[in-house]
Amino acid sequence: MCGILGMVSKDSFSVRELVSRLQRLEYRGYDSAGCATAEGFLRRKVGSISGFLASLPEDAAPDATTCAAIAHTRWATHGGIAEQNAHPHCAGDVCIVHNGIIENFLELKEELELKGAIFRSETDSEVIAHFLQQYAAEPDLHKGMQDLMERLHGTYAIIALRKGDPRLWVAKKDSPVVLGIVGSGGSASADGYSSYIVSSDIFAFSDLTRKAVFLEDFQYLMIDAKSARLYDRKGKQLPVKPKEFHWESHNGGKMHYEHHMIKEIYEVPDVARNLEESLAGPQAASLSRMISLLRESSRIILLGSGTSYHAALLGRHLLTAAGLDAYAYASTDFDASMARSHDAIIAISQSGETMDLLVTLKAIAARPDRGDIRIMGLVNVPHSSIERMADCCIRVEAGQEVCVAATKSFANQIVALLTLAKAFGFKTTYARLPLAEVIEQAEPVAQEIAPWLASKQSMYIIGAGACYPAAMEMALKIKEVSYIHAEGMLAGELKHGTLALIEKDVPVIAIIPDAKSHTVSSVKEVEARGASSVLVAGADKAELGLKGKALFRVPAGSDAEVSLFAAICGQLIAYYTAKHLDRPIDKPRNLAKSVTVL
Numbered sequence: 001m002c003g004i005l006g007m008v009s010k011d012s013f014s015v016r017e018l019v020s021r022l023q024r025l026e027y028r029g030y031d032s033a034g035c036a037t038a039e040g041f042l043r044r045k046v047g048s049i050s051g052f053l054a055s056l057p058e059d060a061a062p063d064a065t066t067c068a069a070i071a072h073t074r075w076a077t078h079g080g081i082a083e084q085n086a087h088p089h090c091a092g093d094v095c096i097v098h099n100g101i102i103e104n105f106l107e108l109k110e111e112l113e114l115k116g117a118i119f120r121s122e123t124d125s126e127v128i129a130h131f132l133q134q135y136a137a138e139p140d141l142h143k144g145m146q147d148l149m150e151r152l153h154g155t156y157a158i159i160a161l162r163k164g165d166p167r168l169w170v171a172k173k174d175s176p177v178v179l180g181i182v183g184s185g186g187s188a189s190a191d192g193y194s195s196y197i198v199s200s201d202i203f204a205f206s207d208l209t210r211k212a213v214f215l216e217d218f219q220y221l222m223i224d225a226k227s228a229r230l231y232d233r234k235g236k237q238l239p240v241k242p243k244e245f246h247w248e249s250h251n252g253g254k255m256h257y258e259h260h261m262i263k264e265i266y267e268v269p270d271v272a273r274n275l276e277e278s279l280a281g282p283q284a285a286s287l288s289r290m291i292s293l294l295r296e297s298s299r300i301i302l303l304g305s306g307t308s309y310h311a312a313l314l315g316r317h318l319l320t321a322a323g324l325d326a327y328a329y330a331s332t333d334f335d336a337s338m339a340r341s342h343d344a345i346i347a348i349s350q351s352g353e354t355m356d357l358l359v360t361l362k363a364i365a366a367r368p369d370r371g372d373i374r375i376m377g378l379v380n381v382p383h384s385s386i387e388r389m390a391d392c393c394i395r396v397e398a399g400q401e402v403c404v405a406a407t408k409s410f411a412n413q414i415v416a417l418l419t420l421a422k423a424f425g426f427k428t429t430y431a432r433l434p435l436a437e438v439i440e441q442a443e444p445v446a447q448e449i450a451p452w453l454a455s456k457q458s459m460y461i462i463g464a465g466a467c468y469p470a471a472m473e474m475a476l477k478i479k480e481v482s483y484i485h486a487e488g489m490l491a492g493e494l495k496h497g498t499l500a501l502i503e504k505d506v507p508v509i510a511i512i513p514d515a516k517s518h519t520v521s522s523v524k525e526v527e528a529r530g531a532s533s534v535l536v537a538g539a540d541k542a543e544l545g546l547k548g549k550a551l552f553r554v555p556a557g558s559d560a561e562v563s564l565f566a567a568i569c570g571q572l573i574a575y576y577t578a579k580h581l582d583r584p585i586d587k588p589r590n591l592a593k594s595v596t597v598l
């Protein structure tokens, strides 16, 4: 959801270097891109960052080298996808980039217009530039930043700069922002480093440094070529405590793969094995702390959004089967007032920054009677907001996911939940999940049926019990990357209305752990009405007694394991169907990774 980037360096750098770095954040939004330098260079453009990069002057252009600059990649909220709405927004000598939503922007806009400000965009963000412009003549922006934080309502990660002043000013509330410090300098401070990179997430600089400072709400930073200083909202200087982080340093390339999505699906077996080893090794203490907190809890509430909500649904099955009192809710369906004393909340999130989830967690944490309600995280990106606020956290260690659609991170969320359930007595079939076999067997079938699925307007994915979350997840994946309507349903619900939509050759993908599953009868019902069934099953067609236009034969196992195998088949079905339709698979229209607005 919008990526912001700021760089300050002892040595000058070109805007091309800045924008190349911005490309590492492109999964956060790809509606438009822009940059501004302290020397007054400003460029904005609708479309991809690579298109933007191609439009920039060569390194030699004197106005395109700088010591301090900001850049932005946009996911539109307020105002259409147009150049005037692209960031940076400038007012006089002040330019800003912003991620978040300013709720009271209309009120501030009216106030600033009365003072003579002329607005050029339809965005909420532009008020920030005009607001700070009032302080442009002062020697610094300390008062401007403090007043800004006093007046803005909403969510923001902001980087501001002034023309002719090689310093960056950064403010945060709710939206993520992190400072990477590059080179060598003061070990316990952020002084004396060779360059400073501020960004929405650590991947922007994880190829250059492992040292970062994670800003908390209502803090602001002043960064110059020699130091980064941190302040609270009243202007009191705070100690800067860089943290060591470990994250992927590669450049986000696809290697020999055509898309990140398929590369990341292929990574599933390796990242799952790494996570199993990590939970038995470096993360064993976090795991046992989570297990003991869960033991002390009366109810377990699993929360997540989108794919992570589907992981929560499967987690509920696993923990319930292990004898625990577990519930799953989509983040927006759970109100903080619903949490009860002795509840354990498990927040599941790849990014650890999803705003729908964060607001609920913050509201729970702020309850005066919070008492012994525990908040736990299951996150992928280290040091994320959810990890920092949780009482304990497990990292799913799937590594950087560049494709907007979640694949390997979902698989590892399930691996972590299986490990938790096992600790409470859940019986798995496999000590080591046969995930490479699942991919190997499913890929040719997905390739074979992709042209047929691609010709359809709609399809149904059905599953029961622990396989229902996989049906939901498969439908979501198909929708987001192929743009074909897909409805994930409880198999038994089909006959209560939706069956009216079943006619000749409508695709119904059914997830069937074994021949005893009730889903078999649901498939018979749709086959009787001419539907073409695709079976994702732990048994053969003959055992199931079904026609099946195609069969994804997955290894037999517990329903939850089959559910994970089916979700991976769904990732491949979605990928090859979208590929057949020539969709922009890694960056589907209208979407962005890490949804940091409500």
Ligand code: F6R
Pocket: 305, 306, 307, 308, 309, 348, 349, 350, 351, 352, 353, 354, 357, 404, 405, 406, 407, 476, 477, 480, 594, 595
């Ligand atoms: C779908 C997808 C999204 C995310 C959702 C939550 O492929 O990626 O549905 O799962 O936006 O994101 P996280 O897991 O970062 O909280």
